[in-house]
Amino acid sequence: EGGIIVPPDGWLKELEKIARENDVLLIMDEVQSGFGRTGKIFAHEWENVRADIMTMGKALGAGLPLAGTMTTDEIDKAWEPGDHNVTFSGNPVACAAGLAGIEVMLEERLHENAHKVGEFIMKKLRDASLDAIGEVRGRGLFIGIELVKDGKKPNTELTKKVKDEMFKRGYIIGTGGMFGNVIRIEPPLTVTEEQADKMTDDLIDIIKSS
Structure with missing residues (x-):
């Protein structure tokens, strides 16, 4: 991956x-x-x-x-x-x-929903301006969030912690990247903006508190 x-x-x-x-x-x-x-x-x-x-x-x-x-x-x-x-x-x-x-x-034009909700998620994550997020990238509901420390160093430990904490809150997310420091966000194409908003709030909260 x-x-x-x-x-x-x-x-x-x-x-x-x-x-x-x-x-x-x-x-x-x-x-x-x-x-x-x-x-x-x-x-x-x-x-x-x-x-x-x-x-x-x-x-x-x-x-x-x-x-x-x-x-x-x-x-x-x-x-x-x-x-x-x-x-x-x-x-x-x-x-x-x-x-x-x-x-x-x-x-149901689910690909159009994927584009709209994906853009919403990525904008919200970028606007959060967290030091631990090195980059938010993707298209539609195929989103990668690179977690870093000290500016640009991959933060694999934080990535694993965020994945575990998200699971405790009811979200199944993946990880990937060469250094295992990328959070993979791939919700179902039927996800609503309201659901995505709640998920993104929880993700930001976990990253801030970790």
């Missing part, structure tokens, strides 16, 4: 350009970031790039194990029948759950 690093504006576009110029396939991993998590249906839509291959999973199954791969027609035609097959593929129950989840996401 890299710590939810958001590429700079234009980075993916430049990557796409290099791939096209060198006849290299552009593969987008949307397993974590897909299906509304970042405020778009797929995260690479923020840069309006076109993937040759895209991997999907997690939210695709709406709670059931389901994953998939999308390709261009050109790549798909290169495969013969039977070239790609796995033992547990084509589970009808998981596929039905996945379709239902996609329908709800689109009908």
Whole structure:
């Protein structure tokens, strides 16, 4: 887990350009970031790039194990029948759950809610101006909060403490980053601004008192 690093504006576009110029396939991993998590249906839509291959999973199954791969027609035609097959593929129950989840996401515009509430959370955390927060970054409801000490040094100990204290208050959050000092905030796409406000207040309170 890299710590939810958001590429700079234009980075993916430049990557796409290099791939096209060198006849290299552009593969987008949307397993974590897909299906509304970042405020778009797929995260690479923020840069309006076109993937040759895209991997999907997690939210695709709406709670059931389901994953998939999308390709261009050109790549798909290169495969013969039977070239790609796995033992547990084509589970009808998981596929039905996945379709239902996609329908709800689109009908209720959950990706738009993710963008709105995510921006609210990140602004509130930045406005708190806590010395222990080195950076707040992310898109939509895919948020990383880097905890530091003495200016810029990673504070892994504080990160673990904050995670444990948040759990005691009823929140399940993750940690990540190269040094284990990034708090991962990834609420459900249905979270309301009121719920996010309470969660952010609790998070700020724990960081202040730790």
